[in-house]
Amino acid sequence: MRIGCRVVRELLSDYIDGELAKEEMAAISAHLLRCPRCRREAEELRALVELLKKQPVPMPDDLYFERLGRSIPREAVGGMTWLKLRLKGLMRARSWLRKAAWYAAVASLAALAAILIDRAFLIESLDEAILKSIKESIGAGGQLTVARFIDRSARPFMAIYKVGSPAEGGESWGIRIGDLKLKLNSVKVEDGAIKFVGNLELSDLKLEGDLSDLLASEEMPLPEAKGVKLPNLSPSRVSISSAPKSPRVKGGSRLREMIYYTDIAFVPLTADD
């Protein structure tokens, strides 16, 4: 296709945006090679677009945007009064937050999750879900005490779950973890379960009983004998999930991704064990 200068100039704007059909793009490229005037015009147009792209906007400071939300009158949101909305929201028990926790679980990009995990309101949902996950994995009869400490100022936020066996009573547990430190980096769903992926740090990990079946995987960084202090596993990655039941190790890649399920960590040993 051979086209003249008039047509080319009409199409130049679309051409520099790459918005033309393949043949048209090729025809114009060919024309520009042999026509210095049109070529100059195309260059000028490109330079203009570059110039526009670089135009700065003097933005107000962060405080402006913080205040902005508060300054918008609340009396008429979505055709209802703010008070009514709040009441309605309370009655629906903040279903959006529950959904948010689920959506957060679906998202798998660690960085994005980390940004949102900063948000206090999401942290609460996550914390709840993690506790539930730990408790579920302990089992219905679980009497472990789970104490938690959340450092909201840490980035990514840090949650320490202290899990201890019951101080009294006949039941003992297969594995006791002194401090399970979990730095949440991302949240995702795998096999239908919500998983929290983060850095795990274990300290003073004590093993009791026979865990060989449970921890058969050779890639699992386990101490050689019981009672041996486990080296700091950070920055290996940990997932907490209520399912499935068996430990799995993902990887083979250079960055080995360890996935632990809480199920493996808190298996109650009966008196027969």
Added chain:
Amino acid sequence: MSKVMTDELLIEGILEGSEEAFQELVERYGRMVYRVAYRITGSPQDADDVTQETFLKVFRSIDRFRRRSSVETWIYRIAVNCALNLVRDRREEPGGEVDRASERPLDNPERAAERSELRRAIAEALRKLPLEQRATVVLHDMEGLTHAQIAEIMGCSEGTVKSRLHHARRKLRAYLRPFAR
């Protein structure tokens, strides 16, 4: 991958009267709205007015948000309409748009000396464009939106977007020719 706390969830949150969701939506889109408002109106005062009006409208009509378009596009549309209406009103005022738009903040002195002339010329050139062309060139060449998004925001066809862009750039090039080196 989309944001973890999706825009749709934020809207649900706002409809449940959640203060956090309300703040988060403003936090997420406030800068975008201010930026496009500034680019269309050319004045910080007007950008401020447009930004506030946009969020007021967003919250008032939030129950009418339909998921046909994205939240971003929806907010852009409201912001662009507010900005264009404001500029239209200004033009009818005595003194017109240009006077208002010349109230701009002082820049860092050295950089201002270097660039202010060209910057002012660009702002001036943009102001000379018909409003639809101005908004189109702002959304495409400055905000980096696609033709399809702009068509949705402006309520026109993609063909119209392309044609407005073509004419706008042609005029801008002519206005700015004295600055070409």
